Amino acid sequence: MEDVAALYRSSAILTEASALKEQVTAWRRDFHRHPELGLEEERTAEVIAAHLRRLGLEVKQGLARTGVVGVLRGSNPGRTIGLRADMDALPIQDQKQTSYRSTIDGKMHACGHDAHTSMLMGAATFLAKMRPPERGNIVFVFQPAEENHGGARLMIEDGLLRDYGIEAMAGLHVFPGVPTGEITAVRGVSCAAADTLFIRIIGSGGHAARPHQSVDAVAVAAQVITALQHITSRQVDPLDSVVITIGKIEGGTASNVIAPEVNLWGTVRTLNPALREQLPQQIERMVKGVTEANGAAYELEYQQGYPSVVNDVSMIDLLLEVADDVLGRGKYRMDRPSMGGEDFSYYTQHVPSVFFRLGVGDEQHARYPLHHPMFDLDEDALPIGVALLSKLALTYLGKS
Incomplete structure (x- = not known):
């Protein structure tokens, strides 16, 4: 050699x-x-x-x-x-x-x-x-x-x-x-830095025929998912790359039952360290606003992963x-x-x-x-x- x-x-x-x-x-x-x-x-x-x-x-x-x-x-x-x-x-x-x-x-x-x-x-x-x-x-x-x-x-x-x-x-x-x-x-x-997100939407269950007597966690979760995308499109500088993805949804038991809870799992990815530090607060503010507006509650866990x-x-x-x-x-x-x-x-x-x-x-x-x-x-x-x-x-x- x-x-x-x-x-x-x-x-x-x-x-x-x-x-x-x-x-x-x-x-x-x-x-x-x-x-x-x-x-x-x-x-x-x-x-x-x-x-x-x-x-x-x-x-x-x-x-x-x-x-x-x-x-x-x-x-x-x-x-x-x-x-x-x-x-x-x-x-x-x-x-x-x-x-x-x-x-x-x-x-x-x-x-x-x-x-x-x-x-x-x-x-x-x-x-x-x-x-x-x-x-x-x-x-x-x-x-x-x-x-x-x-x-x-x-x-x-x-x-x-x-x-x-x-x-x-x-x-x-x-x-x-x-x-x-x-x-x-x-x-x-x-x-990117890759962080993980868990959100539990807490409503109150009931009969699907009487939605006004319940707080539909599925409907609230859908609004939360949509609202999170407004962070990436309307609250972050377009020149800063960020991805918020909800990859798993779990909730409900039957088609005629309003679910009392829905669990969401997701990932948050960023390239800017300063933005990475800001996002947990922005996400919680959005989740809190949506759930309170609908009479629901929430639990949120945010864990930083790989930098x-x-x-x-x-x-x-x-x-x-x-x-x-x-x-x-x-x-x-x-x-x-x-x-x-x-x-x-x-x-x-x-x-x-x-x-x-x-x-x-x-x-x-x-x-x-x-x-x-x-x-x-x-x-x-x-x-x-x-x-x-x-x-x-x-x-x-x-x-x-």
Whole structure:
């Protein structure tokens, strides 16, 4: 394998990473067959840890319950960069008819975390088989529970950044809307803060034939849902992105019974931190006004979830430099922020970080979006991810 200096001078790293495609694909398909939900990734963690030990890395298990960390130390002291992959699957039934479809009912890698894990294993393999970096350290972070428990926050609380002296973080997410061989990234705020909302509308039940003798919680809930959209369209600066979505409604028992209560669950997504702080009060003011006007009462719970992913400008510049070398000029696009949530955001709050989208789109394999029961990806993208993560780490350390 070529030495580090040669890899800095050319895109040979992609050629070398391509030699790992068969192995990385095999890992990805194995994880796809055996999906595990957040904080349950015990089999996945054992497969990862065993491989990292075979590579001769320092390995620690148990951060955030099922997290795995591997460390590749350079020949001399220097900076330390962390490369992160998430491991968890989703509670979705896999509807694909492939040899590697999920073998576990109701669980599926529908967000590409199996690919993220496999590519980082590939990067660890590639970097461990080279001579050690001249200076600095690379920490391979296999993180649980991105989808629902904030595994990144749990890893940090368990000492990940502090104990390993991580000074920068990098991560990627596969994306079927971007062609294979290309990437997209965002300067600054990249993903939205994602908060959760619960509202209980409290009326008084009765007979459907005599609505004037009751307070119809269903009718009030309908007005509340409509009123919440007036916040986004009439009370927020149109240049500030915000989404308020009620995704679940529960209430009523029969067609001829006026429901005494209705429960609403929703999500609130923002890019502006100041607006994020204002919205709970605006939402409660609206709910209170509608319910009082109709003689109903309410209960409201608002919980802040993942903060926004904020890409560091210097780390974005590093990514673009690496992309030019590995993929060729013009293979990246500066994109708009996403309203999706991502717990990589917790890393960005502590150290300069970069998070980008890796194209996995082709007409045959990537016809469905993330979180779809038919989701799949173009496995030709796997060695590209290996090469980009590896080169990012080497280039970062080379600038120290």
